[in-house]
Amino acid sequence: MNYKNITVAGSGVLGSQIAYQTAFKGFYVSVYDINDEALDRAKERITKLKLRYQEDLGATEEEVNAAFNRMSFNSDLAKTVAKADLVIEAIPEVVAIKTDFYKELGKVAPKQTIFATNSSTLLPSQFALATGRPEKFLALHFANEIWLNNTAEVMKHPGTDMEVFDEVITFAKAIGMVALPLQKEQPGYILNSLLVPFLEAAQILLLNGISDPETIDKTWMIATGAPKGPFAILDVVGITTAYNIASAKAQAGIQGFDKLANLLKTEYIDKGKIGNGVGEGFYKYPDPYYLDPEFLVG
Numbered sequence: 001m002n003y004k005n006i007t008v009a010g011s012g013v014l015g016s017q018i019a020y021q022t023a024f025k026g027f028y029v030s031v032y033d034i035n036d037e038a039l040d041r042a043k044e045r046i047t048k049l050k051l052r053y054q055e056d057l058g059a060t061e062e063e064v065n066a067a068f069n070r071m072s073f074n075s076d077l078a079k080t081v082a083k084a085d086l087v088i089e090a091i092p093e094v095v096a097i098k099t100d101f102y103k104e105l106g107k108v109a110p111k112q113t114i115f116a117t118n119s120s121t122l123l124p125s126q127f128a129l130a131t132g133r134p135e136k137f138l139a140l141h142f143a144n145e146i147w148l149n150n151t152a153e154v155m156k157h158p159g160t161d162m163e164v165f166d167e168v169i170t171f172a173k174a175i176g177m178v179a180l181p182l183q184k185e186q187p188g189y190i191l192n193s194l195l196v197p198f199l200e201a202a203q204i205l206l207l208n209g210i211s212d213p214e215t216i217d218k219t220w221m222i223a224t225g226a227p228k229g230p231f232a233i234l235d236v237v238g239i240t241t242a243y244n245i246a247s248a249k250a251q252a253g254i255q256g257f258d259k260l261a262n263l264l265k266t267e268y269i270d271k272g273k274i275g276n277g278v279g280e281g282f283y284k285y286p287d288p289y290y291l292d293p294e295f296l297v298g
């Protein structure tokens with residue numbers, strides 16, 4: 001692996017984090033977005049990230065500034081990727097936007113450049129042809145708050161070259177991630193293949209009146225030793241995301257999900273209880289009951 005110059009395309013929530021983490025670990029990062037306003041917003045996000053790296057990781061001011069100085073920002077795609085060994089794409093989760101982007105990228109990027117998508121729900125094979133270089137394309141999926149939640153799911157599509165797969169795994173480790181290889185395509189990768197059904201099972205127990213969130217979480221925590229139960233996890237994910245997933249399933253005609261979407265909306269979202277970020281979801285923050293020592297014995 002000989003990557004030095006990395007481009008991150010799309011500098012929103014995840015793109016800013018991926019770009020900054022990569023620069024923090026010593027790579028030169030060119031950031032691409034559609035216009036200067038989007039790039040200015042990215043710079044603001046990164047200014048906040050610098051503080052988080054100091055608070056959460058104990059990074060020095062010198063280190064966080066040096067990372068920023070390894071970054072450049074550009075809204076001209078060809079110029080941004082001119083020296084890129086790897087382009088990590090973190091643009092909106094919309095098939096048409098990503099397809100157009102890969103067609104253009106495939107034309108202007110150097111022939112040897114590797115492309116990776118951070119898409120959460122779309123499979124790399126959907127875009128492999130558009131890239132014009134399917135063997136040099138795969139998924140590299142990060143989690144939100146990348147500097148703390150440092151998973152990198154690296155997923156092949158059927159046409160990805162094995163050497164490229166191995167190189168990207170090495171790169172992921174070099175930027176401080178725990179690399180988690182997926183040899184085949186899987187919607188939801190590993191994490192969401194486990195987490196989404198688990199969280200849904202808990203919500204259905206609640207919907208059917210079998211038990212309440214605290215009892216369900218307590219069961220899971222005591223029986224498995226896990227630090228959080230499904231409803232505590234849902235507070236971190238956000239009730240709006242759970243609602244969006246339930247609504248999409250309801251629209252696809254899957255039985256029971258219309259009732260679940262309705263419950264989440266009327267009992268939680270409409271009451272402003274959308275998760276730990278706003279101080280209340282299934283629990284009240286900053287001191288949720290599930291962290292109280294009494295919770296597990298009572």
Ligand code: NAD
Pocket residue numbers: 009010011012013014015032033034038089090091092093097101118119120121141142143144
């Ligand atoms: P976001 O909306 O915060 O950012 C998207 C960025 O892409 C914006 O800055 C926007 O200006 C830019 N953009 C729009 N069209 C573009 C184009 N044609 N070319 C280049 N840039 C363009 O989105 P996000 O939450 O950062 O998500 C981006 C990708 O990362 C999605 O594929 C998503 O599935 C994935 N992802 C998100 C999360 C998350 O928690 N937010 C976690 C893992 C993966």
